[in-house]
Amino acid sequence: TAATGFDDAVCVDAARDPVEALRLQAGHGVVVLLVSTTGDGEIPGNMVRFWRSLLRKSLPTDCLRGLHYALYGLGDSAYGHKFCAAARKLDTRLQQLGAVALTPRVLADEQNVNGGVIAPFGAWLEDLWKALLLRFPLPPGHVVDDTPSIPPEPASVTVASVEATPRGALDALLYSSAFHLLGLREPPQRSSVLQNQRMSAEDWKQDVRHMVFSSSITSPAPGPADAAQQCKWGPGAVAWVLPENHPVAVEYMCSRYGLQLEDVLVVQPRSGSGIPWLEDLCPALGEHGGAIAVTVGEVFGRLLSITAVPRPFAFESLALFARSDEDAEKLREISSAEGADLYHDYCYREKRGWWEVLQDFTSIDIPLPHLLGLVPRLQPRAFSIASVPRPAPSMPGGGTGVELCVAVVEFS
Known part of the structure; x- marks a missing residue:
């Protein structure tokens, strides 16, 4: 502004x-x-x-x-x-x-x-x-410069040794002090999948799954071991599931940046970086001078929504990093109001994700810090609970199971 x-x-x-x-x-x-x-x-x-x-x-x-x-x-x-x-x-x-x-x-x-x-x-x-x-008229002589330009990097990102982050550090953070970043009111808990069975006919056009999760849940955050607690719910309750990105997308992003899944990145946001979730996440960790140390697999698999469909404005930002003039022009066209039909056909209708756009436009050379500022964080998915609390046959000790009815959506 x-x-x-x-x-x-x-x-x-x-x-x-x-x-x-x-x-x-x-x-x-x-x-x-x-x-x-x-x-x-x-x-x-x-x-x-x-x-x-x-x-x-x-x-x-x-x-x-x-x-x-x-x-x-x-x-x-x-x-x-x-x-x-x-x-x-x-x-x-x-x-x-x-x-x-x-x-x-x-x-x-x-x-x-x-x-x-x-x-x-x-x-x-x-x-x-x-x-x-x-x-609010501008002061005399003030000229609005809206020429697109590459902004300063919103964060510093360095590759560290594997020992720089303890195993499960991200879990401990997201499941404890920073759970609000997921849009949740209470810390999430870890649960086991007891059943994943198709419930629609084999010849039906959509695969609808009957999924059962254990409701004896314990926090994965480190600390004194608490006894498993039975999850309780009533009519209209919703289960929020924290997803992970598809391995194919994660592997592509790793290869594009020449990184391995187990490589550790130390990410430190700059003041006013414009990455709210990152600025909130780092102080919660309290290590590395306000930075967070996570593996590459966690960044691409659990933090960034790399399979989400980019918004039109994102293509204008990507155009700034395209080495090919032809690619840059096409990206700007997709982002423009005149290119609404092109955006719909190329991206929206096909549900083409960030990683696929980068795969199509190979000349885009966007540094990882800028990518963190563009790609939104991975959001939890909400499903209506399709059962009342009752014993689950697959649970030891007769515990109750959380049952979901999940329709699988596939894009071709």
Whole structure:
């Protein structure tokens, strides 16, 4: 934002009253809101406290007068009248309290064949910048330089000896003090797969699996050995599963960077690196001077979502590192608003992941530190528990099993 003449975004203290935090921005700031919808038209979990504060009957109808905001909603039109319900409710409530929309709200649809919820983002962002420049004119003589350029490396990455990290260090971190980075409210636990059996007919078009996990779970984090605890749940409960990337993708990324799975990387984020999960992760470890030591296999297998579909803006960043002018031009075309159809055909429809894009564009020579800043972290997957707590036949001692019904999705 510095290149456009605006100060960087200000993060509001989560302990502050949400409405009071908004009032502080009134008159001299703009609040940008990106709102998804969860479940059956429900408010996202991380928005509940904020939403409840806005619904207080004691709030004056003009308490947000002078506040300007921009709203981008994310939803799925397959849910009918509940499409982008959270974003629409928030938009209405903000205006009831006196806030004014700086730009028309955008309700992005996952069903959009030209890129899903990301399709209208570029045009919305362009309109937002124009509106900001009209409301907050730049100083005389200030020229906006939006020429794409390679930013400073967001972190330093060095290869260390295998002894630099104890076995299971990442487990100890993710399963204890830094579990919140996974978006979880409680530390995850390790469980065993007791059953993985196909439940759909062999001639049916989709492979649907009946999976049973043990519910006698123990923490993999080091420390005093605790007795296994029985997991308990009720109707509507959800099991979050921490995934790993496909070995083929992991092996390709290792070979591309000339590294081995067991090689140890010491990663130290620079101040203001723009990699929030990395900046939070390193202090939690408390070793190597605020850095984290992990194996290459852990980085590509468990930290980076290398099989995820890159967003359009990522292709513009990748173009900066392409040695071939032809590749750079094609990457910029994919990232542009005019290239929405190309992005859909090449990437979105085919569910082409980061590692496959790098495989196709061999001239991309992106250093590992920059890759850490571009590729998102691997997210846990949520599955509705399809059973009540009952004894699992495969569990010793008659323990209960967590049963999931999982549909396998394959892309060709």
